Amino acid sequence: MTFTDVETNAQSPVNLIRTKRQLAEQAIVQATAAQWSEAAATNRRLLEHGPDAEAENRLAKSLWELGMLGEAREHYQTALALDPTNRIAERNIDRLKMLLNAAGEKTVPAQAGSKAPVSIFVEETGKTGFAFLTDLASPKELAQVNPGDAVELTPQGNRIIAFSNGMRIGVVEPRVAARLLKLMADGNKYAAGVTSLGDKDVRLIIREVFQDPINYGKVSFPTAAKYTDLRPYTKGTLVREEMEFEDELEDDEDDDEITDLDRVLPPEATTDEAFEAEDDDLDES
Numbered sequence: 001m002t003f004t005d006v007e008t009n010a011q012s013p014v015n016l017i018r019t020k021r022q023l024a025e026q027a028i029v030q031a032t033a034a035q036w037s038e039a040a041a042t043n044r045r046l047l048e049h050g051p052d053a054e055a056e057n058r059l060a061k062s063l064w065e066l067g068m069l070g071e072a073r074e075h076y077q078t079a080l081a082l083d084p085t086n087r088i089a090e091r092n093i094d095r096l097k098m099l100l101n102a103a104g105e106k107t108v109p110a111q112a113g114s115k116a117p118v119s120i121f122v123e124e125t126g127k128t129g130f131a132f133l134t135d136l137a138s139p140k141e142l143a144q145v146n147p148g149d150a151v152e153l154t155p156q157g158n159r160i161i162a163f164s165n166g167m168r169i170g171v172v173e174p175r176v177a178a179r180l181l182k183l184m185a186d187g188n189k190y191a192a193g194v195t196s197l198g199d200k201d202v203r204l205i206i207r208e209v210f211q212d213p214i215n216y217g218k219v220s221f222p223t224a225a226k227y228t229d230l231r232p233y234t235k236g237t238l239v240r241e242e243m244e245f246e247d248e249l250e251d252d253e254d255d256d257e258i259t260d261l262d263r264v265l266p267p268e269a270t271t272d273e274a275f276e277a278e279d280d281d282l283d284e285s
Contacts, residue, residue, distance in 0.1 A: 020049050027058050034115050036065040053082040057089055064146060069100055095197065099143040116150035116193030120207045127208040129221035132201055133162055133170030141167055151192035151204055155184055170202055183220060187212025
C-alpha cells in the first residue's frame with residue numbers, strides 16, 4: 001500500500017471531496033497562469049485520489065501545452081473512456097490524431113506569455129467579432145497553437161496576417177479584413193485570440209482595444225448587438241479543452257462563483273451582414 005493509499009484511506013469522504021476540490025482549483029489557477037508543468041503535477045496528484053475525467057482533460061491540456069502530444073492524447077482517451085459523452089476529449093483526440101501524423105509525439109512547448117488575456121474573450125457590443133483564417137500554416141506549425149493563444153494582427157497590403165507563438169498562422173478572411181483594414185489605417189487597434197482549431201480551419205475572436213478619435217461613431221462589428229442569448233464566463237473556462245471556445249462556455253457544477261459577469265459572444269455573432277460593402281466613410285451601422 002502506498003503513502004497515497006494510506007492518506008486517502010485516512011480521510012473521511014467529506015475531507016476527500018474537499019482535498020480533490022482544492023487540487024482542482026489549484027490546477028485551474030496554475031493553468032490560467034500558464035504554469036503548465038505545475039498544473040500537470042497538480043492534476044496527477046488529484047488523479048491519485050481516483051479516476052476523474054475532468055482532471056484527465058486538464059492534464060492532457062497541460063501536456064499538450066508542454067509539447068507532449070502523444071501523452072496528451074493518451075489522457076484524452078482515458079477521459080473519454082471514463083465519460084463516453086465527453087465532447088472535449090473526443091474533439092481533441094481527433095485533432096491530435098492529425099497533429100501527431102504531422103508533428104510527431106513531441107513538439108515545441110508553448111511560449112511564455114502566449115495566452116491571450118481573458119478580457120479578449122469577453123463580449124462588448126460592437127467591439128467583438130469572430131473570423132476564420134485562410135492560407136493556413138502547415139499542420140506541423142499549427143500543432144504549436146491552441147485555443148486561448150494570443151494572436152497578433154498585422155496589416156499587409158489588402159490583407160491582415162495573423163501571427164501566434166512567433167509564427168505566421170494564416171490570413172484573416174477577406175469579409176472581416178476589408179472593414180478592419182480601413183479602421184486600422186485610421187488608428188484603431190485590435191487584439192485577437194484563438195477560439196477553435198479543426199483539421200482544416202482556425203477561428204479567432206477579434207476585439208477592438210483602441211478606437212482612434214477619427215473613427216468615433218464607427219462600429220467595428222455592427223451586428224453584435226443583435227444577440228442577447230449569451231452565456232456567462234466562468235472561472236473554469238480557460239482550462240477546459242474546448243475545440244470551440246464559445247460552445248463550452250457554461251457553468252460548472254463545482255463553480256462557486258462567476259468571476260466575470262460580462263458575457264461571451266456566440267460564434268454566429270459575426271455574420272456576413274456585418275461586413276457588407278460600405279462607403280469609404282464607414283457610416284455608423
